[in-house]
Amino acid sequence: MSASSAVPASESGTRADIATASRIVVKVGSSSLTSVAGGISEMALHKLVGVLAQRRQAGTEVIVVSSGAIAAGLLPLGLVRRPKDLATQQAAASVGQGLLMAHYNHAFLEHGVTVSQVLLTAEDLSRRRHYVNAHRALERLLHLGVVPIVNENDTVATHEIRFGDNDRLAALVAHLIKADALILLSDVDSLYDGPPSAGASRISRVDSPEDLEGIVIGAAGKGGLGTGGMATKVQAALIAAETGIPALVTSTENAAAALSGEDVGTWFSINGNKRPVRLLWLAHLADIRGRLVLDDGAVRAVRERHKSLLPAGILSVAGDFDAGDAVEIADTAGNVFAHGLVNYRCSDLPAMLGRSTKALAKEFGREYEREVVHVDDLVLLHR
Structure with a gap:
């Protein structure tokens, strides 16, 4: 908190x-x-x-x-x-x-x-x-x-x-x-x-x-x-x-x-x-369908600066989820510190990891400029 x-x-x-x-x-x-x-x-x-x-x-x-x-x-x-x-x-x-x-x-x-x-x-x-x-x-x-x-x-x-x-x-x-x-x-x-x-x-x-x-x-x-x-x-x-x-x-x-x-x-x-x-609901009731693991910089941006989650900071993806599903967000030690509603299917994300939204938009189209999880659809957990 x-x-x-x-x-x-x-x-x-x-x-x-x-x-x-x-x-x-x-x-x-x-x-x-x-x-x-x-x-x-x-x-x-x-x-x-x-x-x-x-x-x-x-x-x-x-x-x-x-x-x-x-x-x-x-x-x-x-x-x-x-x-x-x-x-x-x-x-x-x-x-x-x-x-x-x-x-x-x-x-x-x-x-x-x-x-x-x-x-x-x-x-x-x-x-x-x-x-x-x-x-x-x-x-x-x-x-x-x-x-x-x-x-x-x-x-x-x-x-x-x-x-x-x-x-x-x-x-x-x-x-x-x-x-x-x-x-x-x-x-x-x-x-x-x-x-x-x-x-x-x-x-x-x-x-x-x-x-x-x-x-x-x-x-x-x-x-x-x-x-x-x-x-x-x-x-x-x-x-x-x-x-x-x-x-x-x-x-x-x-x-x-x-x-x-x-x-x-x-x-x-x-x-x-x-x-x-x-x-x-997102913190305590949502059906969690997957996990996103972030690098240290992305963890700080999301947890301390309350920023949206971008593909550049994601190290790995697990689970079977569609756009709009709830996922848990963890650091490299496996500590889950947030839940969020993801904007992409699980099959879309591997090709996006570590890349900027500008580069993704240039290669795949403007719809790839959006965040993986918007800050308004993200809740920090207090455990």
Whole structure:
């Protein structure tokens, strides 16, 4: 991140600000909602809903991004673990989503709060018309005092258009509705600098991705019911923070304390400005079809001077892509530092490498004067 876009820690807020936030997104994972025997844990869900309903009744707009549909469908289908194949995942989600919503509807109604079901795919947040429709629907629901329950539409989503985990979906929904904060809840109370069982220390605050260098972050949680784990929560928190929305990672048990602004969990402070949704899609959702490796000069031009990528700076090309597809951009050490939309087919590029656009235009025609990746179609990654 360039120095001009960074936000000083003193200006990026604290977890105490959650107590007065007017609009929040709360994501809850499968492991927090399911019982040991399988299916939805009514006790856990009702406890969480009580906390969220109280906050809604106090005037805060609350959006819940909830996992659990596939997990809820396992027991009725006689399955003992989360299926690995897409078709069975879709079947379990189809059975479980209705059960999950029935539990939410019943629990919130006990507090006089109306909920709605909102199912999204990655396409809904990457295509302009779909994005506008999703934004309009959520805004209207919030205006009517409804608590939207958002989930990925697992029943129809394919491998190519899936978010992959609801943590990332929650970060993008927070961006979509311009939330004041994102809270990511699971069965782990905080991010630690090592295994908690080995006496590791809690990481209270993260001000930039560099704060996490050298820290090993765990994968999926207990029972194998979810698709994420701490790694996806950290990624989602960083996505939110780099787009101007602070995030808190903590346990469902700490939900009430988190919403009160108490010192729990790991706080990810704002370290960037809100990005256009198109660049968010390119950074986190685009189907990457190839890789371009740049020489040192081109790396500096793209990463430090924010220039378009020209053929003269490209050393090698990999993948099978057409003009308009997304590709990753790497240095000679293999570090991927950007994504971009390429203007040429993969078969066109080998003959162009290392050559100036002027020379290419003279030999092949004026259409070869354009950049390989224009700066407006390029996004730097903060990893």
